[in-house]
Amino acid sequence: MESEQAERFTATLEDKLQSLLTKASTLQPEEMLIRHNGLLYPALLCPEDNLRQFAKFDARPEDMCIASYPKCGFNWVNQLFRDIAAAVRKDDGQRKIILLEFSGADTHQVINSYPSPRVYGTHCHYENLPASVIEKKTKVLVVFRNPKDNAVSYYHFCQKHPLLPNSASWDEFFKEYMAGEVAWGSYFDSALIWEKHIDDEHVMIITYEELKENLIGGVQKIAEFYGFSLSVEQIENIARKGTFQAMSDNSQETHSIFGNFFFRKGVVGDWRNLFTEEQSREMDAKFEECLAGTKLGAKLKYDLYCKT
Template sequence: MESEQTGERAAAGEANTLESKLQRLLIRASKLEPEEMLFRYKGLLYPTVLSSEDKLQQLSKFEARSEDMCIVSYPKCGFNWVNQLFHDIAAAVQDKPEEGKDEGQHKVILLEFADPVTHEMMKSYSSPRVYGMHLHYENLPPSIIEKKTKVLVVFRNPKDNAVSYYHFCQKNPLLPNSASWDEFFKKYMAGEVAWGSYFDYALIWEKYIDDENVMFITYEELKENLAGGVQKIAEFHGFSLTEEQIHNIAHKGTFQAMSNNSQETHSILGNVFFRKGVVGDWRNLFTEEQSREMDAKFEECLAGTKLGAKLKYDLYCKA
């Protein structure tokens, strides 16, 4: 009973800390003009209140471990989903009950948002540590390559990604919103959104699809068979899970379960991160002209590539 109360107090303290931090960020964001909410670094746009040139520059000093679990994805491709799966897989292999996990173990750690204090704290976390980025391969911390850290790259079909990203920006006070879907679509296709062009991102990462330390998985693949995805992720990292562990992790990783728990994991922004969790929502916003434009862009950039085949574009993106 005492250990349960201790765990509850620790969770409450962490939640209060996260909420306080978010409140400070919201106050800062409220003082910015829309054009000030993004800044450009090495050609790409980043959120002003979440990142900075200093944070991006210090990535070169990050000390990766070979046993780390690293997620990389373009925004709104399933990063938060896989983060939950990663944490639960890590807890299973560490054989730690919920209340016995490292402080910060369930936090969403995006390294491009991490300050020196976070980097220092992460040194004390037991392995496997979980963190991620929305960065191009060339912008990864050098130690990830040097240590041969395994990187899971998460992609989603571009039409659903664009719609999910649009709604995310409209609901997220830390990001600039658009006057309309049509306006956002133009920015998205031009790469004038945070982290740049989806297609540039895909083309860069596609070069490394056969790297032994890189594995690609898609949002749609996880929707098709979540338990199978959990097993595939665990095996990629060299972990052996029981059927019961896989079932439990998949059960906790459903959209409904994560949405129900969003206030605990994402505090006051919980409803921003978990909207629908479906495939095919693009049909509710795309015009025929926009659909044809996206089809042409996919054909130009990804048709005939291994990543293009993995995305099953004809199945998920053709009306």
């Protein structure tokens, strides 16, 4: 019964995506974003009704929630989450993972019908999470990436994504990124807010670079955070399916018509191909101002990954 419901949900989602693509072709870049409670969101993916529904979402204590600023490894960890949850539930892992702010009331109904552990995510920071996530102490895994690679990945993503505004150039995008005038606002504002909660028992922060260094160790760490005991074989299998190449090869199935641009390079250090020396110095100064001396700043290993 659940698989039939999932198939119907997927078919409906495909229809909605096609409708959004048609509508996007009629919009100007400045119409592609809306501001809600002071933060920018993609207008077509996050209409006001969805954002109001997001605030009312009814979390469960046993849910698995991912929070990540865009292009910090969200889709990568989504795949790991899905496979971890499938191993725990002993199912085929084909259930779609939902980004909450993209979801209307009908999608929330589907999520409410799922047995635990449910898996879902958001690009919002702690202070914008649904109140029920905080009240019920739902465990939240937060994924961060070094800001230079994040900016470059976000730029390329926006240039290719038909439902996001693109920029005239990398230089223009960099200015918008540093000013927080991109969807989901400022990377550094998000980082500062999560830094305040880095020691909360229901929050765990993991980095893109940490997963690149040791994916098997990362999978085990995630499973243990959610209280799951997986065998060595299960962990190795999840890590094998979660490599960049495996996910890229499977992207059409997991990400539908958008699969061809969700997975670009999957490397660390790509920022060197776009950043000018002046931009690099500006980012260094911003990091020093916001995150130097913090626990999150230390986890990001900025000197290792962001200094030429």
